[in-house]
Amino acid sequence: AHKFDVVIVGGGSGGIATAASLIKRRPELTIAVIEPAAAHYYQPAWTLVGGGAYSKHATKRTEASVMPKDVNWVHHAVTAFRPENDTILLEDETEISYKALVVATGLRLNFDAIPGLEETLGKNGVTSNYRYDLAPYTWELVQGLKAGKAIFTQPPAPFKCAGAPQKAVYLSCDAWAKRRVNDAISVEFDVAGPALFGVKDFVPVLMSYIQRYKVDLQLNSKLVHVDGDAKTATFERQVAGKTEIVTQQFDMLHVVPPQSAPKVVRESALANAEGYLAVDPQTLQHITFKNVFGVGDVIGTSNAKTAAAARKQAPIIAENLLATMDSRDLPYIYDGYGGCPLTVENGKVVLAEFGYGGKLMPSFPKWIINGFKPSRVAWTLKKYGLPFIYWNAMLKGREIMLGLKRR
Numbered sequence: 001a002h003k004f005d006v007v008i009v010g011g012g013s014g015g016i017a018t019a020a021s022l023i024k025r026r027p028e029l030t031i032a033v034i035e036p037a038a039a040h041y042y043q044p045a046w047t048l049v050g051g052g053a054y055s056k057h058a059t060k061r062t063e064a065s066v067m068p069k070d071v072n073w074v075h076h077a078v079t080a081f082r083p084e085n086d087t088i089l090l091e092d093e094t095e096i097s098y099k100a101l102v103v104a105t106g107l108r109l110n111f112d113a114i115p116g117l118e119e120t121l122g123k124n125g126v127t128s129n130y131r132y133d134l135a136p137y138t139w140e141l142v143q144g145l146k147a148g149k150a151i152f153t154q155p156p157a158p159f160k161c162a163g164a165p166q167k168a169v170y171l172s173c174d175a176w177a178k179r180r181v182n183d184a185i186s187v188e189f190d191v192a193g194p195a196l197f198g199v200k201d202f203v204p205v206l207m208s209y210i211q212r213y214k215v216d217l218q219l220n221s222k223l224v225h226v227d228g229d230a231k232t233a234t235f236e237r238q239v240a241g242k243t244e245i246v247t248q249q250f251d252m253l254h255v256v257p258p259q260s261a262p263k264v265v266r267e268s269a270l271a272n273a274e275g276y277l278a279v280d281p282q283t284l285q286h287i288t289f290k291n292v293f294g295v296g297d298v299i300g301t302s303n304a305k306t307a308a309a310a311r312k313q314a315p316i317i318a319e320n321l322l323a324t325m326d327s328r329d330l331p332y333i334y335d336g337y338g339g340c341p342l343t344v345e346n347g348k349v350v351l352a353e354f355g356y357g358g359k360l361m362p363s364f365p366k367w368i369i370n371g372f373k374p375s376r377v378a379w380t381l382k383k384y385g386l387p388f389i390y391w392n393a394m395l396k397g398r399e400i401m402l403g404l405k406r407r
């Protein structure tokens with residue numbers, strides 16, 4: 001009874017963009033988007049909310065308002081994938097079958113993986129820009145702090161938006177410098193991995209801000225425990241081949257949680273060994289089930305997990321999925337493009353854009369935006385341009401400035 005040409009699981013950035021790209025190309029398709037949430041968020045602006053430069057309300061719209069016309073919204077969560085017989089199962093046990101499937105569930109935020117953390121979020125000085133309800137608390141803490149210790153964390157990769165953890169550091173430090181309390185606040189940035197940023201070309205300009213703000217950068221340092229009442233955070237550090245456990249007092253703690261594919265994907269036949277959707281990195285087609293595609297953060301590819309990446313992927317998936325339904329060769333390939341506007345000061349952004357293998361992929365000529373230089377134009381793009389493009393182009397299937405590559 002419940003049968004659609006295309007089923008899209010997840011109505012976030014990638015799911016809605018793909019639905020819009022598909023219905024635009026072939027209006028007669030029956031498409032369902034399965035999404036349990038009533039609200040849709042523009043997550044990239046939460047960094048600005050945490051830096052006091054954006055209203056949280058402007059990042060939220062109703063799911064109904066972003067659902068493309070003529071697409072069916074199924075207001076439930078998917079509890080199982082059964083790709084062997086082209087069906088999915090919903091939480092109310094309804095079975096839905098499809099000709100083609102797009103998986104767009106995004107990532108799960110694993111706050112619960114760090115003992116003591118979840119129960120103290122939003123109080124005792126513990127916050128995270130990764131949640132709509134908590135991003136304003138970051139700015140409240142930044143404004144309230146006059147002296148003491150501020151600790152920021154970055155989890156092991158992969159996590160969404162490779163630059164977001166350090167964006168929180170820079171915008172906080174900028175606010176403290178402007179209020180001239182920076183000398184009384186010691187700032188530490190604990191990065192679980194071995195580098196400040198995954199693409200080495202951008203490290204020098206970012207390091208110059210680490211130095212300017214006098215941030216104590218601790219690489220290979222992973223948050224493992226939080227005690228909210230005592231206001232302490234415990235880190236596991238790799239120092240000269242040895243593991244050290246370090247517990248520290250904080251006045252403010254900004255946490256970016258470890259992240260993973262949702263359980264329903266991890267435990268399905270669609271997952272790779274790490275639990276992400278097993279797709280071909282170029283065609284975005286599932287490696288075993290040819291009528292299945294993946295878009296956005298959930299796919300097991302090495303690109304930066306960003307809305308910018310999903311914006312490029314959506315029309316490629318629409319083209320390749322229709323070709324699969326028509327038994328044609330897949331026409332388009334994805335080059336791994338992702339974009340990360342690093343807010344190094346309130347008013348300036350370092351716009352890192354790169355593809356697979358860290359290949360630099362600037363969208364603008366150098367005289368407009370030079371990706372290695374802090375830029376006011378790039379800040380304006382981040383604060384006004386990109387949200388406008390997101391709501392009015394990406395989610396509507398208007399595919400501007402994408403430079404898609406034919407195979």
Ligand code: FAD
Nearest residue numbers: 010012013014043044078105106161296297305306307308
């Ligand atoms: P999402 O947009 O997260 O959507 C996934 C959807 O799937 C959700 O609506 C969810 O409810 C739904 N879902 C989950 N499980 C199920 C299920 N079982 N059944 C049905 N539906 C399900 N990107 C940039 O490009 N630039 C930036 O500057 C940037 N900054 C960021 C800063 C922060 C603080 C954060 C949190 C993210 C940032 N991002 C940025 C990343 C960007 O938001 C994501 O990459 C993008 O939203 C990914 O889209 P998606 O569709 O894969 O996932």
